[in-house]
Amino acid sequence: MGQNDHNRLxxxxxxxxxxxxxxxxxxxxxxAGIQVVPAVAALALGSRDLFDVAAISWxxxxxxxxxxxMGEVAGSRVPGSDWEPMFELDILAAAVREKPAPAALAAGG
Structure with missing residues (x-):
C-alpha cells in the first residue's frame, strides 16, 4: 500500500x-480470500502491512x-440491564430440489 493510500486508510x-x-x-x-481486521488493530499497525495482523476469516x-x-468494548456504550433488542431475527433455511423434467427421466438422467 502506498503512502497516500495508507494516509487515507x-x-x-x-x-x-x-x-x-x-x-x-x-x-x-x-x-486467503476475504479477511476481517478490527479497526483498532489496523490503526495500531501504523505503517505496516494489514496482513501482518492476525485477521478473522470471513x-x-x-x-x-x-x-x-462480537460486542461493543467501550463500557459507556453498553446498554443497561433493562435493554431489550429492537428486532429479533429468525433465520430459516430449507433445501429445495426441483423435480427432474420428464425428458431427463426418459434419457436416464
Whole structure:
C-alpha cells in the first residue's frame, strides 16, 4: 500500500473508531480470500502491512455476528440491564430440489 493510500486508510479508521469501536476493515488476498481486521488493530499497525495482523476469516466473522459474539468494548456504550433488542431475527433455511423434467427421466438422467 502506498503512502497516500495508507494516509487515507488511517483517516478513515479514525473516523470509524470515533463512531464505534466495532469498526472493521475488509481485506482480500488471492490466497486467503476475504479477511476481517478490527479497526483498532489496523490503526495500531501504523505503517505496516494489514496482513501482518492476525485477521478473522470471513465465515468466522459472519458466524460470530449472527451468534452475537462480537460486542461493543467501550463500557459507556453498553446498554443497561433493562435493554431489550429492537428486532429479533429468525433465520430459516430449507433445501429445495426441483423435480427432474420428464425428458431427463426418459434419457436416464
Amino acid at each position: 488511517t483517516d478513515q479508521l479514525k473516523k470509524m473508531l470515533a463512531y464505534t469501536t466495532e469498526a472493521f476493515v475488509l481485506i482480500y488476498s488471492k490466497d 465465515p468466522w466473522c459472519l458466524s460470530a455476528v449472527f451468534r452475537g459474539r
